[in-house]
Amino acid sequence: MLYLKKYFTEGLIQFTILLSLLGVRVDVDTYLSTQLPPLSEIILGPSSAYTQTQVHNLRNTLDGYGIHPKSVDLDQFFTTRRLLNQVRQLDRLSVPSTELSAWLVHRDQETVVSAASQSSPSITLDNGAGLEDLSSPDATPAMRGGGGAPESTYNPHAADSILGAVAPERTQEQGPRDGNEDLTKEDIDLIDILWKQDIDLGAGREVFNYSNRQKDSEEEKPRPEESKEGSEAQESWRNGVNLQEAQPVDGETGESIPEQECLRLLEATFPFGEESEFPAPVIAPETGPSNEESPSTSRAPPLAPPLAPPLAPPLAPPLPQAEPQLDLEQQWQDIMAIMELQAMEVNSSSASTSSGSDSSPEATPSEATPPDTSTPLGTFGPSPRSTLINRDVSLHQASLPSCSQDFPPLFTPPLDAASSPPRPTMLRLSSGNSSNINSTFGATNLTGLFLPPLTNGTNNVTSAPVPPDPFSTLLEDSMLDEISLLDLAMEEGFSQAQTSQLEDELDSDSGLSLDSSHSPVSPSSSETSCSSAASSSSTSATFSEEGAVGYSTDSEAAAVETDEGAVGGYQPGYSKLCRMSYQEFHSLPQLDNIGHNHTYNLPLSSPFSDHPELPFSNGKKAVRDKQSCKLQPPQDLLDKQSSRDERRARAMKIPFSNEKIINLPVEEFNELLAKHHLSEAQLALIRDIRRRGKNKMAAQNCRKRKLDTILNLEQGVHDLRRDKTRLQKEQVECIGSIRQMKQKMQSLSQVVFAQLRDEEGRPYPPSEYSLQYGADGSVLITPRGLAAATPSRKPEKKQKDKKK
DNA sequence: CTGTTCTGTCATACC
């Protein structure tokens, strides 16, 4: 069921994207085939592109669903991290490209799909918001206003934003789709089914509607008419596209925008027969750099020869579109700061991407201001770099929502209230559902899948397909990185095994849970936690709680107490079963007496009749013990169940229970010994039993303390990491703010210099004079060479007090 | 069969 669900969800997403953006007809079968290798092979036959996508899909599906939770999660985790790193690097590079936009689309879809299940705020997109805020104000307003003027949206410098140009077209195409004009009954039924299935996932019906639209569009394919149709549709799309405003990757907004982006990319990459209809610049991954035309052609970008090998090298030299206004230094600093942050989190993948950093300065305007935004771009960057800067910007915007969701904690979140609600992807991760993670990744995979079909030609795309892998990988990486950043979410999300493997990054809570799981005593809690961890977020939550609490969990303690009461036995077997309870008891001093009494009394009190009353109703051992009791004579059973000291005590005919020997206070213990006339051997044995019993409890307590210490340390590490990440984000934000302020100062200085005249009416050349600002608000004009060079060459240093 | 984990026990230090 899960598998099917996921499959359908992903399929819907893909459909939506394809239909909305391309207007190209997308065959469901194709999509299915991409995800389901066998079907695809049957229908289309094997293809390299297909294979790749298939691999990703497989991995995703596996991850999400149910293969060994451990391996799968870990795989996803590491993969996502790697991909995230790559993506971030790319962002820094600020590679412009349609591909980037495609990534955004995937993410959004994923987020949308996952949105239903998610509930983890920690992973929210705060970052994105912060980035945007940090980013040049110009960009943000444009973004938010986006519906109105997509062109100007992101890059003020680049007059033409590809987005603007592209978006309108898309919207036009989509407009008709929205109407579901061409939907057949079958389509509608399918959509309904999918919708029902995905409701659990939280996907909105909207998604399905999109898919319908896509189907319709598939039939219709891109028509010039569509573009005309949808002024309204465009607006709606743009609204959806206004990621920053509604960072929430809610069904439509997040998805729709990215989809459009993707479609654009796809179009650009793969010119359709109807290319004339879509003038959007086509950027083949490989040819990308060459193709990239000036973004100036926002609406009708020239069609670049899109035919590029599907597997173009990820890193193409980014086209320099430096924004003159921004200082390269500043930008570079920003980039470096971001890079450092990434480097901190990311491992090795960044190196390759970093190489492209040269180009990044160009894109820096967007990047520098909002680091987060930059990262998403970076992810895209790797795929096709030829894309125009404008496109990058647009992609940026589109991608932001998803990214922001991922990094909520890192960035100053308050800005986007709307964004907080949609946190699908991250939430899933945090929740710890492997399926969720898979779903998120699945979206990325979808992109990959999506592309292959195009290459195959099932979709009208004729041009070379963009390599699906980079996108998916980038998305995954970003997701993973974010996940890593959010320690808590991570911890909760991953299963015990996963956490243990993750080691440093993951919490040690898993260790606790593992213990519990191993112990037969607490099958309900431990087992449920384990199984649930793999399957459901709720279970993961319980798990995390248990782990955090450790042995001291209240619920556990209660259960333990009951168990212990039932259990009798100082014997190793019993103790094993009850070890959790033991620890609990020990941890709670007031309970020690009771617990010990229960544990140790039974064997002694009812030496031969104990087995029928054995408390172990749950564990394997309990069953074994019962069986053994039936088969074996009571004495043997006792011997087997009892500990060495128990047996010795019986052999020595000690008149009282080991429990008393161990737990009685010294005074009472001495009285007890005095009452009975015991031999030296018996006294020695009793003292040894008492000593060993005490030591045993001490050892248990010691181990528990040790474990708690480790857990606390892990928690501390996680907290520190969070703080570190937060501080790094803040640093990036500050850098961006400083840069903006510098720019403002520069512009204002220019204004001032333009108005300034010396006594002779001559202007002060900005190149020779600089403004110095006093704390009291006064402004002084000083020759630039004053400090370093010789002041003499400057006419005179004039001091003027200017009031602004 | 091997490696890991859990548990009990011992030795020792400390209070």
Place this chain on the structure above:
DNA sequence: CTGGTATGACAGAAC
């Protein structure tokens, strides 16, 4: 000194 606790180390059992 006695009694108890804490902890590292070891070994056996179970998985």
